[in-house]
Amino acid sequence: MRALAAVNRYFLKYRWLLLLGTLFVILSNIFKALSPGVIGDALDLLIRQLQTYQQLTDEAAKAELRSDVLSGTGRLTLYYLALALGNGLFLFLMRQTLIIMSRHIEYDQKNELFAHYQKLTPAFYKRHNTGDLMNRVAEDVGRVRMYVGPALMYFLNTITLFILVIWAMLKVNPRLTFFVLLPLPVLSVSIYFVNNLIEKRSERIQRQLSKLTSVAQEIFSGIRVIKAYAQEEENSRYFEEQTDIYKDRSLSLARVDAMFQPLMVLLIGLSTLLVVFVGGFEVIQGRLTAGNVAAFIIYVNMLTWPVASLGWVVSIVQRAAVSQRRINEFLQTQPDISSTIPDQGIISGNxxxxxxxxxxxxxxxxxxxxxxxxxxxxxxxxxxxxxxxxxxxxxxxxxxxxxxxxxxxxxxxxxxxxxxxxxxxxxxxxxxxxxxxxxxxxxxxxxxxxxxxxxxxxxxxxxxxxxxxxxxxxxxxxxxxxxxxxxxxxxxxxxxxxxxxxxxxxxxxxxxxxxxxxxxxxxxxxxxxxxxxxxxxxxxxxxxxxxxxxxxxxxxxxxxxxxxxxxxxxxxxxxxxxxxxxxxxxxxxxxxx
Ligand SMILES: Nc1ncnc2c1ncn2[C@@H]1O[C@H](COP(=O)(O)OP(=O)(O)O)[C@@H](O)[C@H]1O
Ligand SMILES: [Mg+2]
Missing domain, CATH: 3.40.50.300 (P-loop containing nucleotide triphosphate hydrolases)
Structure with missing residues (x-):
C-alpha cells in the first residue's frame, strides 16, 4: 500500500478538483438521503387520509378531502422531483471533477514514465522486454487510474451516503436500523472475494490472450519460412491448443461471473425481507408507521450498491498498489548514463x-x-x-x-x-x-x-x-x-x-x-x-x-x-x-x- 503514496503528489497538484469533487459527493448524497423520507411521508399521508375518507359520509367533505390529498401528494411529488434533480446535478458534477482529475493524473503519469524510459540506456532495454515496458505505460497506469478515479469516487460516495443514511434511519428507529445493517458486511466481504476471483481469472485470460497474440504474430512474420518448411499443420495444431486453453479459462471466468449478480440480489433480498419482517412487528406495536417501513426498504436498497462497491474498491486499491510499485521501480531506475552539463553547441576536433x-x-x-x-x-x-x-x-x-x-x-x-x-x-x-x-x-x-x-x-x-x-x-x-x-x-x-x-x-x-x-x-x-x-x-x-x-x-x-x-x-x-x-x-x- 505504501507504493501508492507516490500518487499523493498528483492529488496535491489537482487539489481543487479533488476538494470540489468531494463537495459534490456530499451534496449529491444529501439530496439522495432525503428522498426516501418523502416517499414515507406520502405513504403515511395517503393511509391516514384513506382512513378518514372511509369514515366520511358527507359528499362535500369527501370532495374537499380528495382535493386535500391531491394537493398534499402533489407538493410531496414536486419536492421529490427537486431532490432527484439536485442529486442528479451533483452526481454529474462529481464525475466531471473526480473522473476528469483521474484522467489528468493518468496523462501526467504516462508522460512522466515515457520521458523516463527515453533517458534509460540500451543496457536497461536489454534487461526488459518490450511487452513488459509497454505494460507499464498502458496497463499499470490504467490500474492506478482506477484507484485515483472510480475507486476514490465510490469510496467517498459510500462513506458520505452511509453516514447520511444511517443518521436518517437512526432518527426514525434505531432497532430496525440495527437489523437492516446486519447483512451488509456479509455482502461487502463476499463481493470482495468474488471480485478477486473474477480479477484473477481475467488476468489468466489476459495472459493467455497475449500469448496467443504473440504466437499469431510470430507465425505471420515468419510465414515464408513456415511455408517453405511446410509447417502449416503443426502451427495450426499448436494454435488450436493455445486457443483451447484460452477457451477453458474464459469459461471458468463465466462461471464466477454468473455468480455475481445472483449473490447481490440474494443479499439485497435478505435485507429487504428483514426490514419487512422486523418493521412489520414495529408497526403492529405502534412504534413505526407503514411509511417508515417503506422508507427503510428504499434506504436498504440505497445502501447495498455502495456497500457492495466497498469490496470492489478494496480489490482495485490492492491492484493499483501492485501496479504503482512496478511503476515506482522503473521511475527509480537511474539511467546508467546521464549528464547535468548544459548544452553548449556542436563539438568538433580531434x-x-x-x-x-x-x-x-x-x-x-x-x-x-x-x-x-x-x-x-x-x-x-x-x-x-x-x-x-x-x-x-x-x-x-x-x-x-x-x-x-x-x-x-x-x-x-x-x-x-x-x-x-x-x-x-x-x-x-x-x-x-x-x-x-x-x-x-x-x-x-x-x-x-x-x-x-x-x-x-x-x-x-x-x-x-x-x-x-x-x-x-x-x-x-x-x-x-x-x-x-x-x-x-x-x-x-x-x-x-x-x-x-x-x-x-x-x-x-x-x-x-x-x-x-x-x-x-x-x-x-x-x-x-x-x-x-x-x-x-x-x-x-x-x-x-x-x-x-x-x-x-x-x-x-x-x-x-x-x-x-x-x-x-x-x-x-x-x-x-x-x-x-x-x-x-x-x-x-x-x-x-
Ligand atoms: N549488447 C551486448 N551485450 C553483450 N555483449 C555484447 C553486446 N554487443 C556485443 N557484445 C559482445 O561484445 C563483443 C564485441 O562485439 P561487437 O562490438 O559487436 O563486435 P563487431 O562489431 O566487431 O562485430 C562480441 O563478443 C559480442 O558478443
Ligand atoms: Mg559490429
Whole structure:
C-alpha cells in the first residue's frame, strides 16, 4: 500500500478538483438521503387520509378531502422531483471533477514514465522486454487510474451516503436500523472475494490472450519460412491448443461471473425481507408507521450498491498498489548514463581513445581491452576486424550508449563526459550496424530529427548515399511508406537511407558502422566515392568488413579479439602487419574477412 503514496503528489497538484469533487459527493448524497423520507411521508399521508375518507359520509367533505390529498401528494411529488434533480446535478458534477482529475493524473503519469524510459540506456532495454515496458505505460497506469478515479469516487460516495443514511434511519428507529445493517458486511466481504476471483481469472485470460497474440504474430512474420518448411499443420495444431486453453479459462471466468449478480440480489433480498419482517412487528406495536417501513426498504436498497462497491474498491486499491510499485521501480531506475552539463553547441576536433577497456554488463564479455588511438579532425579512418572483435562497441562508447570501465575518450580535447549528452550526440552522424527505419515516409526517415529540412536537401543527401534513383523509381517516390504498411526495402536500400539520414545532420564527426555490408563491392565503392565530397571537412570513422580501396584512408585501425592489432596507413600496415597482409590477400580473392 505504501507504493501508492507516490500518487499523493498528483492529488496535491489537482487539489481543487479533488476538494470540489468531494463537495459534490456530499451534496449529491444529501439530496439522495432525503428522498426516501418523502416517499414515507406520502405513504403515511395517503393511509391516514384513506382512513378518514372511509369514515366520511358527507359528499362535500369527501370532495374537499380528495382535493386535500391531491394537493398534499402533489407538493410531496414536486419536492421529490427537486431532490432527484439536485442529486442528479451533483452526481454529474462529481464525475466531471473526480473522473476528469483521474484522467489528468493518468496523462501526467504516462508522460512522466515515457520521458523516463527515453533517458534509460540500451543496457536497461536489454534487461526488459518490450511487452513488459509497454505494460507499464498502458496497463499499470490504467490500474492506478482506477484507484485515483472510480475507486476514490465510490469510496467517498459510500462513506458520505452511509453516514447520511444511517443518521436518517437512526432518527426514525434505531432497532430496525440495527437489523437492516446486519447483512451488509456479509455482502461487502463476499463481493470482495468474488471480485478477486473474477480479477484473477481475467488476468489468466489476459495472459493467455497475449500469448496467443504473440504466437499469431510470430507465425505471420515468419510465414515464408513456415511455408517453405511446410509447417502449416503443426502451427495450426499448436494454435488450436493455445486457443483451447484460452477457451477453458474464459469459461471458468463465466462461471464466477454468473455468480455475481445472483449473490447481490440474494443479499439485497435478505435485507429487504428483514426490514419487512422486523418493521412489520414495529408497526403492529405502534412504534413505526407503514411509511417508515417503506422508507427503510428504499434506504436498504440505497445502501447495498455502495456497500457492495466497498469490496470492489478494496480489490482495485490492492491492484493499483501492485501496479504503482512496478511503476515506482522503473521511475527509480537511474539511467546508467546521464549528464547535468548544459548544452553548449556542436563539438568538433580531434578524437582520442586512451586505454579504453569495456565489459558488457549483462553478458560479462570483455569487448574492448586497452584501446588507444588518435584521430585528427578531418581525417578519414577505417576500423577493420573480424566479427565480434569489438568494432561496434567502439561506436557505442563514443556515443556514450555505454560507459567504459576504464580509460578516457576525448573529443575536441575534452573527455566526452564533459559535454551534455545532447551536444555529443548532435555532433555525431551515426549509422548503426542494425539499421532501423520508422514506419513513416522515406523522406521523413531521412530528415529524422530535422522536420524543417527542405525536400531538395533530402534529395541531395539521398543522391550522396546512392539511393536517389531507386527512391525515384517507387510509385510514390519520397512519400513511399516504409515498413508494415508500406514497401519492403532490401537491406542495402535501408542501409543507404540510413546513411542519408546520418549525412543530412551535417555533424562534424561521422560514424558509419558496417553500413554497406548489404550492397555489393562495386556499389559500395561507388557510394564511398560519392561520400568523399560530403565527408570532406568532416572526421569520418568508417567501420567496415570489406578491405577495398584501403589507400583512401588516412589511418586504418585493425582490431583483433578486442585488442588493437595494428594501426597505420595501408602502405604501413602492408609492411608491418602480417595479419593485415593476410586479410588483404583474402579479400582480393573475394573471401570475407
Ligand atoms: N549488447 C551486448 N551485450 C553483450 N555483449 C555484447 C553486446 N554487443 C556485443 N557484445 C559482445 O561484445 C563483443 C564485441 O562485439 P561487437 O562490438 O559487436 O563486435 P563487431 O562489431 O566487431 O562485430 C562480441 O563478443 C559480442 O558478443
Ligand atoms: Mg559490429
Amino acid at each position: 578524437l582520442e581513445f586512451s586505454h579504453v577497456t569495456f565489459t558488457y554488463p549483462d553478458s560479462g564479455i570483455r569487448a574492448l581491452e586497452d584501446i588507444s588511438f588518435h584521430i585528427k579532425a578531418g581525417q578519414r579512418v577505417a576500423i577493420i576486424g573480424r566479427t565480434g572483435s569489438g568494432k561496434t562497441t567502439i561506436a557505442d562508447l563514443l556515443l556514450r550508449l555505454y560507459e567504459p570501465d576504464s580509460g578516457k575518450i576525448r573529443l575536441g580535447g575534452r573527455p566526452v563526459q564533459d559535454y551534455s549528452l545532447h551536444d555529443l550526440r548532435a555532433s555525431i552522424g551515426y549509422v548503426p550496424q542494425d539499421v532501423f527505419l520508422f514506419g513513416d515516409s522515406i523522406q521523413n526517415n531521412i530528415r529524422f530529427g530535422l522536420p524543417d529540412e527542405q525536400q531538395a536537401r533530402v534529395e541531395d543527401y539521398a543522391k550522396a548515399a546512392g539511393i536517389h534513383d531507386e527512391i525515384d523509381s517507387f510509385r510514390q517516390g519520397y512519400d513511399t511508406l516504409v515498413g508494415e504498411r508500406g514497401v519492403t526495402l532490401s537491406g542495402g536500400q535501408k542501409q543507404r537511407i540510413s546513411i542519408a539520414r546520418a549525412l543530412i545532420k551535417d555533424a562534424p564527426l561521422v560514424v558509419l558502422d558496417d553500413c554497406l555490408s548489404a550492397v555489393d563491392a562495386a556499389t559500395e565503392q561507388q557510394i564511398l566515392d560519392h561520400l568523399t565530397g560530403m565527408l570532406e571537412k568532416k572526421t569520418a570513422l568508417i567501420i567496415t568488413h570489406r578491405l577495398s580501396a584501403m589507400e583512401q584512408y588516412d589511418q586504418i585501425i585493425l582490431l583483433n579479439e578486442h585488442h588493437i592489432a595494428a594501426t597505420g596507413t595501408h602502405a604501413e600496415l602492408l609492411r608491418t602487419s602480417a595479419e593485415y597482409r593476410e586479410m588483404t590477400e583474402a579479400s582480393r580473392k573475394g573471401e570475407l574477412i
